[in-house]
Each structure stands twice: as structure tokens, then as C-alpha cells.
Amino acid sequence: EKKKEKKKEKRVVLKVRLIMPKKAVDGKKKKKGTVDEGVKTKKKATAAEKKKQSKKVKKVEPVEESSEEEEELLEQQPSNLFESDEEEEEAEDNMDVLDWARGGEDDSDEEELEIEKESRRLEQQKAEEEEEAEAEMRDKIADETERSGVQFNQELKDLGEIRQRMEATIEVLGSFRELREEGKSRTDYLYQLKTDVRSYFGYSGWLASKILHLFDPAEALKFLDANETPRPVTIRVNTLKAKRREVAQALIRRGVNLDLIKWSPVGLQVFESTVPIGATPEYLAGQYMLQGASSYLPVMALGAKENERVLDMCAAPGGKTTYIAADMKNTGFLVANDSKKERTKALSANLSRLGVRNAIVTNYDGRKIVTAMKATFDRVLLDAPCTGLGVISRDPTVKVSRTYDDERQCAHMQKELLLAAIDSLSVKGGKAKVVVYSTCSIAVEENEAVVDYALKKRHVKLVDTGLSFGTPGYVKYRSKRFHPSINLTRRYFPHQHNLDGFYVAKLVKLAPGAKLDKRREGEGDGERAKKKRKIEKEESDDEEDEDYENGEEEDEEDYEEDGEEDEGDNEEDGKEEEEKEEGEEEE
Template sequence: MIQLPEAFREKMKRLLKEEYDSFIDSYEMERVQGLRRNPIKITQEEFERLSPFHLKKIPWVKEGYYYSGQERPGKHPYHEAGLYYIQEPSAMAVVELLDPRPGETILDLCAAPGGKTTHIAGRLKGEGFLVSNEIHPARAKILSQNVERLGVKNGVVTNEDSHSLSQYFPEFFDRIVVDAPCSGEGMFRKDEAARLQWSPDHVNLCAKRQGEILLNAAAMLKPGGVLVYSTCTFSPEENEQVIEEFLLSNDDFSIEDMGERQGLSEGRPEWSKTGRKDLKKTFRIWPHKTEGEGHYLAVLKKADRDSGKIKRTEPEYCKDALIIKEAEKFFQDILVDPASYLIRKEYILFGDQLYLISPEMIQFKGMKVLRPGLHIGTIKKNRLEPSHALALALKKEEIRQWVDLPAAGGEIIRYLKGETLSEDGLSGAQLEKKGWVLMNVDGYSIGFAKLAGGILKNHYPKGLRWM
């Protein structure tokens, strides 16, 4: 039996009244598991045909599926290929309400570990610009790894506090997600640490911090833009009351009416300080009402006005002719059609690391940036060694040389363990000469190898190798 804090029980009993028993009973139910298809890599038809898991659609998000708790999708080669992201089902509602469109500029302000960021990237379809920020350095690294795994090309990962970030991006973004750090009450069923850390004082501390983050986010939203605020907690202090206080001091914002949504309940005006009726347009997901953990969501719209053209200062692009020449030579050698990588000026050098960044990226000198764009590779003595991120961003049909291994076969496991493979006996391969080869699982890129003398030398990163 899950041990809930007594003060939390008393609070929820007071708030939920006749719903309280059903709510408490939900803690003894098995929690549901979810994963989300990655549209950057795979279509719905392909995914449902290939998936080895027993899946059921999640009603509030088109890319989302429930899977059985007995299955382990995190231990499958398709996971390493970035075909899906394992995510709690209710959290998927956030980006569904954000509704990002290809070509837009988007900010995910509190982005680790990357569920909402990778969801946004899938909706952008490689068009537009995505900044994913995380204040905690260790969590920002995990975020960056997930951006890489899912093959995101048009994303930047930063490690700033919200105020510092707002100084770089004033009124810059079309849409923003603020999945605010919270007391985590909605995660009590699966997270013992959240239960142990909870207290009424912690709730109030979170609410204060959430208000500050929301104000900084608002400063980065363009006039006419949309902001989605979300938490995975039940406390009105962190939900309706945060939104209410924000609206009272920001009259250029209003709550968007998103209509009824399957599985989502109305926010509760009676839990605010003034009872303002527009809080019914916000949303809650309850574990005793639907198959998901607790979540709160509010969609805010900034009033449209003419703010003038945003002044953008370009980053310092790489101008080293030798490095650019080596990059061009590399792409001409490995790609069927290298034009999309060659007719670009947006290469930058981070030490000896070469990146291709989005044309929308600003001058980021002084900003804490973990991943300024697509990591192309490492410059070594005037040659380019491609990165794992590049492999995951490429498709088999783009590459001159490739190997395609079945997910059910032993060779893919050997590759993921870092072993070398022989060219002999590979049934699915297009190999012509020594050099770089894109490794695939059932047609989807998973890493690089280098062919020499009939042997494929493994370049799967050591830190990711299976034991």
C-alpha cells in the first residue's frame, strides 16, 4: 500500500469531498504506461505494423499509445533508433494543447528529460526553431541525449535560469511550454521521492517559483503567441491560483477556450482566490477519472499588437576554409544528394566539434548552450569523424552505404554491444568501398560503422552500449 502524507490526505479530502474515496482508491490501481511515436522517424502506419508491443491508443494525443506494464520498450533496438519516446500518458496532453506548427519558433522552458521537447520536434517536422532549456546541468545533459536519440535537427539545448534566458530572447517565440517544477503530487503513485519531499511549505515554495518562471516566459512570447502552463500536481496553489495571480498582473494575457477534450476535466474556479469563471477553461487530468496520472494545464494567449521586427544578431559562423572543405568532402562522399548540407553557411565550431545550426539561431555568446544545433562531428587533423547525432538524424535512403539489420536478429544486439561485424553474411546491405556506413534496424538509422577490409568497425558510442 502506498503511504501518502497525512497532511496531503486531509487536504485532498477537503478539496474533493465526495470524490475523495475514488481518488484515494486510484493509488492502489496499477499505473498505466505510455509511449509516443516519433513522427520525425516513422509514420503511424509503419509504427503500428512494426511494433512488437501490445498497444492501445491514448485518446488525447494522436501519437500516443498505452502499452502493457509487462513489456519493456526501453530495452528494444527501436528505442535506441529513436522510433518512440516513453512518456507518462497525461503529460502528452501538453503539446497537444500547444499545437505547434511547422515553421514556428518554440520554447520548452523547463524541458528535461525531453518528453515535451521531442513531442514538439515531431510536430515541427524539421521546419522551424526549437529551444529546449533546463536549469539543472545534469538533467540538461539527459535532455540533450534524448534530443539526439530522436533525430532532432532544428533544436538547441540551453542550461539557463528563466530570467537569464529571457534577456536573450525578448518577445521571440510563437509558442512556449512552461511545464513548471512542482510538488509532484500527480506522480505520488510512481515516485516515492516526491511523496517523501512533500509538505504544505514545499507546495507554497513551488507556487512562488512557478509564478516567477511564468512571468519570465511571458516576456519571451511574441504578441499573439500562445503559452501552455502545466504541472503534475493537484494543489490549487500551484495551478488555478498561479494562473489567476498571473492574469491579475498581466492584462495582455487571457485564457484560451480550447473546448472539451476527451479525458480532460475542467479546471476548478472555486479553488482560486476570487472564483473567476474563466478558470473553467483550464484543464485537469485525474487518476480516478481516466488512464493517466495527475496533471493541470492552462492555455494562455498574449494579445496581438505591432511590436516591430525583432532584431537578430547572427552567431559567429565557422569561416575556416579547410574545415568547411572537409565537411563538404565528407557529405559528398557519404550522401546520395548532399545539397541540403552543402548549400548552407550556418556551420559553427565548438572547440573541435562542428555543428549545423538553425538559420533562426541568435548570437549566443555568454549563453550556456549544451547543443547549439545538429552535431555533425569532430574535426581531427583536417578530417571529419561523424557524430552519433548525425547518424540518428539521417535516413537510409539518403546514404550511399548502409547495412540494415533485423530487430529480431543477433547482429543488431552485437552492434549495440559494440562488437565488430563482418561484411560476409549480411543479407541487407549496400556496400561498395571502404568508409562510413549507416547502420539501421529494420530500415531506421541507429548509428555509424566504418568499413575496411570486409570488417565493419563499430562506432556505436561506448556510453550507450548494451551490456
């Protein structure tokens, strides 16, 4: 009955609300924020408080009697203000919400408690699932870490086995006759060594074969190991602005541990530094330059003098150019050329920072620079573009990025550049005109073969480089034979000299033009020139035949020695060895 009465009262209030102003129903206007505070209070109520409230006896507030005006208005309105029962029920629900917001009684306390219990249960379940997921993730990470550690240890173990096998193979090749296994030829051991080198050091097959052809097996392993360690940091003192002792003392005061390079009058080797060596005040003032020690060598061989005309054909970024300017003491005329325009910016910046005033920067193709400059230079430095097989410690990508085609293209360009450099030299003045050719490659095709080509095409000769150390150039390499004077050139290797792989050759120009040019000033001169060329050709052919015969005799001796070592091998092994050698040569 109480519920029915309450429901009836709500209907009356709702009907009054619909036809009367809010003040007439509520009497007084509530303050702002009352509903919000009631909602907040309701949300903050705990479950225990709600249980206590549900146990309390519900008080039924007496409904105020409606005034005469309200009754008259109700009588004037139709008995049913709603079109359907659903609308009436919806209005009642809205009134319930309104009463709850005003702090009135709530009949759904028990239902809300059940919902809250369910919500708490779901939240707790979610938290447990998250904890389980985190624990599972931690276990998974631990398993993967352990698995990767096992895999890493396995890889280390495999590399250790490969290293031991390489050393054992090299030992067998060093004493092949005593230590070889029965039925295995030298080619089999070399093939196994090449495979292990590729697996252990990560070289391509072409480059691994080239290194094993260039060195004996034991020295090849030393060379490969040296390429895995970086070269020392070196700086070159700019004698245009400072002396080596002054720069060394200033850097030592700044916490730099360094020492003098004995074979260079301007070099310093840095062992340790507490400051950035390329950002000190001395560096910014142009007193020194960060420069690899191997790049000192071609400038030292060039030996530029004061008041000379010098050309640096491939000058960027300017390390060698500024060294030449210091040797010239900012006198004479120095041309710093580079074929790539974007590199000339760094070249100009270094020339300016180091105080070079006798140089100009040009952007010509070195192969065509003769047409622009003509033959006017006393000395030319050609540090030719190359495959970079000597700087693997600085650029490990060379191990797999260089191919036979790269080497062939570089060698072709180097030959053209060297001929252009020789043609750029003047023949006037009576002084010796010098070209220094250098590369940062160890390939014979880019070094001795290029210089030998120039000796055949131009009137030049090789002279001593003037360098106090270095390995002589190769006069023989596999089936190739070069001019005997090639041994005056110098090679540098990381495992022997602790420098980047480098090659330096010094040539002197004897006469202008190319060899075997036809010069006819008259018929008689032409006939005499033809006879002279014929005689020279016959003599050169005889010399080549002698060199070839000597090479064949040496090859036969080597073959006989190998035959003595390989006694006991059957004919089938010999055939297999020849087939493998032919396959390697074709590759």
C-alpha cells in the same frame, strides 16, 4: 630388570650419539620419508590394532655390542654428560620419541588409547551439542515465522477494520441527516476519516487534509485508491522517423501486446511485453519514446506549427521537446532550455536519438531567460517544477515528503516562471502568441492560483485548450475566488482519466508589458492614463465586491443547509465544531 637394561642401553646410545657421527651409531643411513611414513602409519592405526599390539609379548631386541673404538671414546668422556637429572630425563624422552618414529616399541600405547577415547568422546559430545543447537535454531525460526505470520494477519485484520470504518464514515457523510450518531458533528466524522486515511494509506496530515478539501469524501477515497495502482505504460511514436502503424506492427511481431490511444494520434498503450520495451531496435533507432500519456496534453494544447519560434522553458529530459519538434516537422527554431546543467545531457541525447535538427539546448534560469533571448518567440511551453502531488503512484515518497513549505515555494517560483514565459512572447507579426502552463500537481495553489495571478499581472487571456476531455479548472476553492475564465483550464485525475494528476492552461498574450504600468508621453497623456487606470480599478473593485458578495451568499446558503441538517445539536457541539475548524485552518 628388563626396563633397567633398556634404559641403560638408551643412555649408552645417546652418549654415543652425542660424541659420534650418525653413521657410526645407525650403521646405515635411513631413506628419506621413513619417519614421515612411520608417523602416518602410527596415526592410521585403529584402536583395535593397538589393543592387539598391547597384548602381544614385547620382544627385546639384543643390543649390538659396541666396538672397541666406541668403548675407548666412552672411557675418554666423563661419566656424566648431563649437568642435571632433568636434562637426562628430557634426553631419554627424546630418545623414546626417536624410537617410536623409527617403528620401535612404544610403552605409552595404553595411555594414547585413553587419550583417543577421550578425544572421541569429546567429538561425539560436540556433535550432539551441534545437533541440539541446530534443532533449537529450527524451532526458534519456526516460532518466529509463526509469530510474524500472526502479527501480519493481525495487521491485515486491523487494515480491514480501518477500511470498513472509512467506508461507513463516507456513507454517513453522504446522508448525514439520516445516518449520523447523536452527539457527533460533521467535523467529528471528517476528523475520523482523516485519521483513518493517514493510517490506511500512509499520508501526512497536511496532504490528507488537502485531498479531503479538494474532493468530496467518496471521490477522495477513489482518488486515494487510484494512487495505489500504477499508471499504464505508454509510448509516443516519433513521426520524424516512423508512422504509428509501422511501429505498432513491428512491436507486435516482437511479442508486445499493445493498443492505440484513441485521443492521441501518436500514442500507444503497452499491456504486456516479452522484450524490454526500452531496448528494442526500434527504440534505439529513435522511432518511439517511453513517455507518460499525461505529458502529451500540454504539447497538444500548444499546437506548434511549421517555421515558428518555440521555447520549451523546462525541457529535460526531452519528451515534450521532441514532440514539439515532430509537430514542427524539423522546421523553424526550437530552444530547449533547462536550469539544471546535469539534466541537459539526457536532453541532448534524446534530441540526437530521435533525429531532431531544429533545436538548440540552453542552460538558463527560466526566470531570467528574457534577458538572454528577449521577446522573440511565437509559442512558449512551461511545464513548471512542482510538488508532484499528481504522480504519487510513481513516487510514493510524496505521501510524507511534501510539506506546506514546499508547496508555497513552488507556487512562488511558478508565478515568476509564468510571468517570464509571457514576457518571452513576441507581439509582432499579427499572430496570436501562446503560452501553455502545465504541472503534474493537483494543488490549487500551484495551478489555478498561479494562472489567476498571471491574469492580474499581464495583458493575457485564457482560451480553450483544444483538448477533447478533462475536468474544468476550479473557479472556487474554499474561501478563494478566481477569474471566471479559469474554467477553460483542464484538470486530469487518476481515478477519472487513468492518467497522472495533471493541469493544463492555455493563455494568449494581448499586449506587451505589465498591467498598470505608467506610460507618460506628455502631461495630457499622463492625466488621461491616470483617469483610465482609476476607472479600471473602480470597475475591477466592483467586480471583486460582486464576486465576494455572491460567494458570501452561496456560503450562507451552504451554511443554512448545514444548519438544517444539524438540527438537534446543542450549543456546546456547535462551539466545539467551530474550535476544531479554526484549529484545522491554523494548521
